[in-house]
Amino acid sequence: MSAAVRTPGRTATLATRPSSYVPGMRLVLALSGGLVAWSFLANYGAGDTLYVTRNLVATAGLVLLARRVGLDRAALGLSRRHLGRGARWGGSSAAVIAVAVASGIALADVLDPVGRLLADDRAALGAGGLAFALLVRIPLGTAVCEEVAFRGVLTAACRRVLPGPVAVGWSSLVFGLWHIAPTAIALRINDVDPTSPEGVATVAGAVAVTTVAGVLFDLLRSRSRSLLAPVLAHWAVNAFSLAAAAATR
Numbered sequence: 149m150s151a152a153v154r155t156p157g158r159t160a161t162l163a164t165r166p167s168s169y170v171p172g173m174r175l176v177l178a179l180s181g182g183l184v185a186w187s188f189l190a191n192y193g194a195g196d197t198l199y200v201t202r203n204l205v206a207t208a209g210l211v212l213l214a215r216r217v218g219l220d221r222a223a224l225g226l227s228r229r230h231l232g233r234g235a236r237w238g239g240s241s242a243a244v245i246a247v248a249v250a251s252g253i254a255l256a257d258v259l260d261p262v263g264r265l266l267a268d269d270r271a272a273l274g275a276g277g278l279a280f281a282l283l284v285r286i287p288l289g290t291a292v293c294e295e296v297a298f299r300g301v302l303t304a305a306c307r308r309v310l311p312g313p314v315a316v317g318w319s320s321l322v323f324g325l326w327h328i329a330p331t332a333i334a335l336r337i338n339d340v341d342p343t344s345p346e347g348v349a350t351v352a353g354a355v356a357v358t359t360v361a362g363v364l365f366d367l368l369r370s371r372s373r374s375l376l377a378p379v380l381a382h383w384a385v386n387a388f389s390l391a392a393a394a395a396t397r
Contacts, residue, residue: 234374
């Protein structure tokens with residue numbers, strides 16, 4: 149027996165026999181566990197050492213693995229046909245995010261929670277460091293890496309064996325868990341103990357927020373049929389937030 153499962157840009161007929169389901173689920177679980185483990189090892193072990201390089205190498209390895217297990221460019225959101233749609237959706241999303249961040253800057257002195265959100269010591273960068281972060285580290289080391297990993301490889305693997313909404317929910321949850329380590333490190337940089345009540349609440353909130361963000365990024369990827377859309381949106385969120393924190397210091 150087979151079931152028709154719709155994927156972005158095409159409809160594929162996937163086998164539902166245990167012989168294909170079990171290996172597919174093993175791949176999903178291996179990818180999920182590997183990504184979360186990589187986040188902890190990279191953040192606590194390597195830190196900032198070769199951040200962009202190591203993430204690009206890991207991204208290339210994930211794409212090669214995906215192709216070896218039969219995931220094509222369309223399934224991964226890497227088809228050249230849809231780059232234009234991806235640019236339009238991603239550019240529009242980035243513009244909306246820019247307006248939202250600009251509004252946050254305007255309200256920083258009025259609303260204390262907004263001001264505290266923008267008070268991030270990681271923004272204590274010189275002009276050169278800020279430019280590198282906005283133009284190299286965030287787009288290549290963060291946005292491209294994470295979107296290929298989560299909205300590309302993991303979601304495509306999930307869609308082989310899980311219904312669409314479940315596949316998106318699972319990959320988004322793993323994306324949320326991916327942010328535990330960097331959030332804990334960011335708290336320490338800002339003199340907050342991650343194991344304190346405030347720290348635990350912040351980490352839990354970060355997981356929840358990034359899980360929801362993962363769902364929204366996947367919606368962009370599905371609508372545009374291209375990973376370029378969530379890459380641009382992801383870059384906009386991180387880059388504009390860092391720029392805002394630097395501007396309000």
